[in-house]
Every structure is written in structure tokens, then in C-alpha cells.
Amino acid sequence: MDITLVQGDITTQEVDAVVNAANSSLLGGAGVDGAIHGRGGPEILEECRRLRASSHRGGLPTGQAVATTAGRLPARWVIHTVGPVYAPGEDRSALLASCHRESLRVADELGARTVAFPAISTGIFGWPMADAARIALETVSAAETSVVEVRFVLFDATAYGTFNDLIMKFARKS
Structure with a gap:
């Protein structure tokens, strides 16, 4: 599997599936969740309501993780996953x-070959970017999946730089 990094807007990615850093209600929210629901249109919310x-x-x-249509996004599906809220005194890294892992499992069930991930839990949920990047890259690298490309779509230069620094360390180890 290829792991690539892109600085940009996840809602513009032409992939089979886009991962949404959703809230547990599945009814939209702020950040990535709001952007996906906003650009994807009412079809996504309608399917989320049916799931609820x-x-x-x-x-x-x-x-x-659970999948819905991608509505008006240039993807086929949205895979919604709820990241943990960062808690300094409690190790929630297994949940992240x-x-x-669950998003890739759902992608495999759908037959998705290309998947775009945001930096899950790093926004309002407060997870430190470097730790979230490490967990994301380690987990995706170790996953048994039929997905051929995982694309991490990072919204700003800081997030991109953090993921890029870590992916370079992984490349040196292999």
C-alpha cells in the first residue's frame, strides 16, 4: 500500500472513500465533519439519519466506523469514524x-481502493498532532487491507510538516 500526504481540503479529493472525523451523533458538526456534510450535501445527512x-x-x-454515500463529493463513499477526545491522564491511543483500522476494514467491505484520511482527533478533540500522526501512520502501515493508497489530507502546513517528518522517519527505518 502507498501512503501519501497532501496539504489541502479533504472534500476535494478524488478517491473511492473519504474518512470523516465525525461526532458520535453522525448528524454533522464542526471542522472536517462540517466541511464534509456541507460540501457533500443533504444526501450524507439523510443516510446518517437512517443509520441513527x-x-x-x-x-x-x-x-x-460506518459508511454512507459521499453525496456531492468527488468520492464514492464517506466512512464516518469517531475519534477519542484527548485526555492527558488517560491513554486513549488504542481508540485512535x-x-x-476500522475505517480500512469498512473500506475493504466497500471495495474501496483509495482512501483519504484527515488528522483524526487533532481539531476540537485536542489530540497533539505529532502523537496523532505517529498513531495514524503506524496503524495504517501495519494494517492488512486491500486498499492500495491511503492519502492523509492535512489542512495546514503545520499538520503536513508533522506528518511529513514522521513519514520520513518511517522511510529511513525500512
């Missing part, structure tokens, strides 16, 4: 890793 009325009545648990 059926299989996810209590919302989507942290670390899990689960977001990436």
Missing part, C-alpha cells in the same frame, strides 16, 4: 488506532 433510526440509535461509538 436503525443500526446506530445511540450514535456511533468512539473508534468504530481503532479509528484507522
